[in-house]
Amino acid sequence: MxxxxxxxxxxxxxxxxxxxxLFRLDVENDVIMTKVADVPENLMDDAKNAIKDCAVTAIRFTK
Structure with a gap:
């Protein structure tokens, strides 16, 4: 994922x-970027929590 x-x-x-x-700020382009192409199993819970915690629900899983 x-x-x-x-x-x-x-x-x-x-x-x-x-x-x-999982995330970093790209200061030059003023955007939040993901650090991983595919979420590894050991970070899957963090990814799910990030989706829930996002203030504007801008984070989602894609295939």
């Missing part, structure tokens, strides 16, 4: 703060 961040992300950086193994 992959994580996708929709364009309506407000870049509050909550996901990056709570789940630094």
């Amino acid at each position: 992959k994580l996708s961040i929709d364009d309506f992300c407000i870049r509050c950086q909550l996901c990056e703060t709570l789940y630094p193994d």
